[in-house]
Amino acid sequence: DAGVIQSPRHEVTEMxxxxxxxxxxxxxxxxxxxxxxxxxxxxxxxxxxxNNVPIDDSGMPEDRxxxxxxxxxxxxxxxxxxxxxxxxxxxxASSPGAKAFFGQGTRLTVV
Amino acid sequence: xxxxxxxxxxxxxxEGDSAVIKCTYSDSASNYFPWYKQELGKxxxxxxxxxxxxxxxxDQRIAVTLNKTAKHFSLHIxxxxxxxxxxxxxAASKRAGxxNLFFGTGTRLTVIP
Numbered sequence: 158d159a160g161v162i163q164s165p166r167h168e169v170t171e172m173x174x175x176x177x178x179x180x181x182x183x184x185x186x187x188x189x190x191x192x193x194x195x196x197x198x199x200x201x202x203x204x205x206x207x208n209n210v211p212i213d214d215s216g217m218p219e220d221r222x223x224x225x226x227x228x229x230x231x232x233x234x235x236x237x238x239x240x241x242x243x244x245x246x247x248x249x250a251s252s253p254g255a256k257a258f259f260g261q262g263t264r265l266t267v268v
Numbered sequence: 269x270x271x272x273x274x275x276x277x278x279x280x281x282x283e284g285d286s287a288v289i290k291c292t293y294s295d296s297a298s299n300y301f302p303w304y305k306q307e308l309g310k311x312x313x314x315x316x317x318x319x320x321x322x323x324x325x326x327d328q329r330i331a332v333t334l335n336k337t338a339k340h341f342s343l344h345i346x347x348x349x350x351x352x353x354x355x356x357x358x359a360a361s362k363r364a365g366x367x368n369l370f371f372g373t374g375t376r377l378t379v380i381p
Contacts (some may be wrong), residue, residue: 190369199357199371200370200374202369202370212368223290255317256302256313256314256317259312259313261311262372
């Protein structure tokens with residue numbers, strides 16, 4: 158199993174641009190999580206899905222952030238418009254129940 | 269919601285010594301407590317976990333203890349090695365329905381050769 162796959166690994170974009178992060182969970186995992194990691198706030202849960210349905214999006218910082226999971230093997234996190242303070246590492250994780258397995262992350266830099 | 273506090277934020281030990289990292293949680297309904305290790309520039313990886321029906325769990329040089337009454341749990345690493353140097357995160361969650369993990373703020377462990 159290749160594990161959780163995220164793309165791109167690195168993204169540099171200009172302020173105001175739309176950014177889309179992608180995630181392919183481990184096959185058979187019912188849960189998918191999006192986390193953001195910064196030095197100031199550590200690991201923050203943004204949103205999670207169960208069986209492709211968003212369960213809790215209370216961690217999404219603003220309306221500029223949106224996430225979708227159109228099927229069991231794909232999810233996106235979109236930021237529109239992006240701002241410099243969105244710069245962080247974004248992790249996707251999937252879980253069959255309790256144990257969460259993380260992808261390698263996307264390092265986003267908004268200039 | 270759950271609040272997980274982790275101490276210390278940084279820890280330096282000599283190679284071969286033991287390291288202990290402590291976490292407290294606020295929600296008495298939390299019943300699953302994993303620990304993650306994150307090396308520089310890499311993803312967090314699960315190293316050990318414990319459920320609330322167990323007081324202690326060991327895996328080679330790593331052990332985790334849980335005190336449900338006091339709502340705290342600890343990670344113990346014995347005979348530390350330089351490759352143990354990383355940031356360690358504790359987390360807590362409730363299994364039934366909601367499966368979101370609440371993470372502590374992390375402990376940067378440095379093992380000095």
